[in-house]
Amino acid sequence: MLALGCAPTQDPSSSVALPALVPEGPPQPPSGASRGFADGLLPAGATVYDDHPGLIRLDSRLREELRAATADASAVGVGIVVNSGWRSAAYQSLLFEEAVAEHGSEAAAAAWVARPGTSVHESGAAVDLGPSSAVDWLAQHGADYGLCQVYDNEPWHFELDLDAVENGCPDPYDDPSDDPRLQM
Numbered sequence: 001m002l003a004l005g006c007a008p009t010q011d012p013s014s015s016v017a018l019p020a021l022v023p024e025g026p027p028q029p030p031s032g033a034s035r036g037f038a039d040g041l042l043p044a045g046a047t048v049y050d051d052h053p054g055l056i057r058l059d060s061r062l063r064e065e066l067r068a069a070t071a072d073a074s075a076v077g078v079g080i081v082v083n084s085g086w087r088s089a090a091y092q093s094l095l096f097e098e099a100v101a102e103h104g105s106e107a108a109a110a111a112w113v114a115r116p117g118t119s120v121h122e123s124g125a126a127v128d129l130g131p132s133s134a135v136d137w138l139a140q141h142g143a144d145y146g147l148c149q150v151y152d153n154e155p156w157h158f159e160l161d162l163d164a165v166e167n168g169c170p171d172p173y174d175d176p177s178d179d180p181r182l183q184m
Contacts, residue, residue: 035094040087040121048082057086058124062160065145066127069138078137083156084128087121110182111153111175118182126150126159143169151175 035041040054048055048066055063070080087095093116099109106115113119120126129135135155138147146162148169149155154176161169173179 035088035091038088039091040085041091042082042084046082047080050082054085054087055082058127059160061162062125062127065147065160066158069142069145069147072141073134073137076137078133079131080134080138081130082127083130084121085126086124087119089116089122092116092119092122107177110177114176114179114182120159120181126157128154128156129158130156148172150179 037043037052037054040057042050042052042054046052046055048058048063048070058066066080066082073080092114096106096109096113096116099113100106103109103112114121116122129138138158139149139155142148142158143164146160146164147158148161148164149157149172150159151157152172152174164170176182
């Protein structure tokens, strides 16, 4: 669900924040689960300038390029929200368990959520972004920053590939289950 909000979409030293459609936030863990901000859960409307563990623990080069892209997107009225960044192994495990419950099997879940221990989110090398206007803008301009969509079925998922600046982004995998980096 999306809510109209005002998300900072450029350097926090600027006094201008553009109104943007921002997700209400990532799904909350079930009651009794111990996953929270320390595990990488981000609040609604988080930006790459915020100081939550899910953002601070991103690969520094990814964070730097995402900040540059966020500033340039903001200049043309597009706000970029980080829905997910670095995740702890415990949080990744919870997400995979939820996907198994939703999709009925581990194999079906693996098309949407990487198995714990294989997710690039766990190393801080991936971000899930929104809203759709930001995803569309990055689909067109992300290679200029080395930010590439990796999966056809997850257009919001971006990773840093610095070769893309000169060569363009590689073709995406159909889904995470096709990514050889995620095979156990």
